[in-house]
Amino acid sequence: MQTKKLVSMSSRTGRDLQRYNVEGCRQVVGCIPYRFKKNYNASSLHGTLINELEFLLISSQKSPRLMFPKGGWELDETIEEAAIRETIEEAGVLGVVESKLGVWTFKSKSQDTFHEGHMLTFRVSEELDCWPEKDVRQRVWLTAEAARSVCTHEWMKEALDCFLEKEISGRLRNQEPPRTGRLALNGQEEEVNCSVLIRSLCLPLSPCSTEESRIGRVTQGEEVVISLPC
Incomplete structure (x- = not known):
């Protein structure tokens, strides 16, 4: 027989103890x-x-x-x-x-x-x-x-x-070591902090087995390619 979990309480009603801010909200x-x-x-x-x-x-x-x-x-x-x-x-x-x-x-x-x-x-x-x-x-x-x-x-x-x-x-x-790399945006490259950029794009990180890992994303017609050193 399965035992059901029960909360022995009822919802509070009334507003006698209600909090309001200084503006009355x-x-x-x-x-x-x-x-x-x-x-x-x-x-x-x-x-x-x-x-x-x-x-x-x-x-x-x-x-x-x-x-x-x-x-x-x-x-x-x-x-x-x-x-x-x-x-x-x-x-x-x-x-x-x-x-x-x-x-x-x-x-x-x-x-x-x-x-x-x-x-x-x-x-x-x-x-x-x-x-x-x-x-x-x-x-x-x-x-x-x-x-x-x-x-x-x-x-x-x-x-x-x-x-x-x-x-x-x-x-x-907490889990990603700081790394820098080359960011290619529409053919122009510059060195960036890839940790910050990846967080802002919400991109996944994967272990790389070659000299560098390339992560691509297309945003509003712009191709973003990040080259990360392993």
């Missing part, structure tokens, strides 16, 4: 829940990190529109506690809050007022079978590209972009 906290694919190899530099990630989105209570979990930040909790609570209540997952992505001001479609949204990253370790809003929301795991495409809020898409930029840059910075 309601403060909300949201998370970008993510996980690595099951076959992800952290020691490998083959492929881009974007392809190794999956993101959890949830539906609105009143429509099939998809978004990341978010909700009101209350006076009796830290921003991390609010993020964990909202993610459990709405998405039914457990994990670790890792870092803050930023603050966005957005207009609530339902209330026609401006809110202050704080977004954090949330690495998922466990999915619950039962959670407070299971009966009113759907949840779905998507790739980065699909998540950005279907997310209904532009400010959440911007937060996802910040997350991807931070994660990719951090991974390459």
